[in-house]
Amino acid sequence: MNTQAKQIQEAVEFIRSQSPVKPQVGLIMGSGLGVLADYIEQAVTISYSDIPHFPVSTVEGHAGELLVGTLSGVPVVLMKGRFHMYEGYGAELTAFPVRVMKALGADKLVVTNAAGGINTNFADGDLMLISDHINFTGRNPLIGQNDNNVGVRFPDMSEGYSRRLRDVAKGIADEQGFQLREGVYLAVMGPSYETPAEIRMMRTLGADAVGMSTVTEVIAANHCGMEVVGISCITNMAAGILDQPLSHTEVIETTERVKSRFLSLVQTLVSRL
Numbered sequence: 001m002n003t004q005a006k007q008i009q010e011a012v013e014f015i016r017s018q019s020p021v022k023p024q025v026g027l028i029m030g031s032g033l034g035v036l037a038d039y040i041e042q043a044v045t046i047s048y049s050d051i052p053h054f055p056v057s058t059v060e061g062h063a064g065e066l067l068v069g070t071l072s073g074v075p076v077v078l079m080k081g082r083f084h085m086y087e088g089y090g091a092e093l094t095a096f097p098v099r100v101m102k103a104l105g106a107d108k109l110v111v112t113n114a115a116g117g118i119n120t121n122f123a124d125g126d127l128m129l130i131s132d133h134i135n136f137t138g139r140n141p142l143i144g145q146n147d148n149n150v151g152v153r154f155p156d157m158s159e160g161y162s163r164r165l166r167d168v169a170k171g172i173a174d175e176q177g178f179q180l181r182e183g184v185y186l187a188v189m190g191p192s193y194e195t196p197a198e199i200r201m202m203r204t205l206g207a208d209a210v211g212m213s214t215v216t217e218v219i220a221a222n223h224c225g226m227e228v229v230g231i232s233c234i235t236n237m238a239a240g241i242l243d244q245p246l247s248h249t250e251v252i253e254t255t256e257r258v259k260s261r262f263l264s265l266v267q268t269l270v271s272r273l
Helices: 003-018 034-039 091-104 163-176 196-205 215-223 248-257 259-272
Strands: 025-029 041-047 065-071 074-080 108-117 127-135 180-187 209-211 227-237
Touching: 003 041, 003 065, 003 091, 025 034, 025 091, 025 259, 034 041, 034 065, 034 074, 034 259, 074 091, 074 259, 091 215, 108 215, 108 259, 127 163, 127 215, 127 259, 163 180, 163 227, 163 259, 180 227, 209 227, 215 227, 227 248, 227 259, 248 259
Parallel strands: 025 074, 025 108, 108 227, 127 180, 180 209
Antiparallel strands: 041 065, 065 074, 108 209, 127 227
């Protein structure tokens, strides 16, 4: 057994010692979106610091807790806050919890994030279904020795975000009467926000939104055979679009404003996965 496989096993054994629930769906909540954790029933809450080999989340809006329970009647495991490479963690470590979720039994993953809008048709407060991503971080969680028991050496990413699950999400948005945007998420390393020139470049490349997370988790999820759906909350328009400075405070304020719509979408989505 290689080192990572052993670490995954130890994390799984600890989590199972805290809760008997075998999750079917994993959820990762981005900045300011951890409110979904309040709706987990029969929840067991575990601090990241208590789980073997888990790093600690250090960013405002990321509580640093793993919850196991049920949501909309479905057994789930939820990350209330994630890890970012700009915190000093490697790509493999930011994706480590996804592998743990898979080993716990989850075969579907819902990833969420707060993102800056690049598409000028978007507005702050929009929810965007991720159709694809551009990995502009220069990092990949699969670098190094491959574990063939987990996934193939060269995994296909042509449908990194499940078309089937995207159709389910769009149907729910139609039922609930709001416009669910859809677009390409571009990930950068951070933590500084992008310059106006960089945003113009990203728009030319075909990006609709930009953020500092998600792609390593989605790559790892595809590698180990999980079906993925991703949702970005457009918390602000990116640099140079509205000619105003950017701040993390604005991110948190916007996620608070749209939380009822976000909660309704994700809860219904989980029930139909």
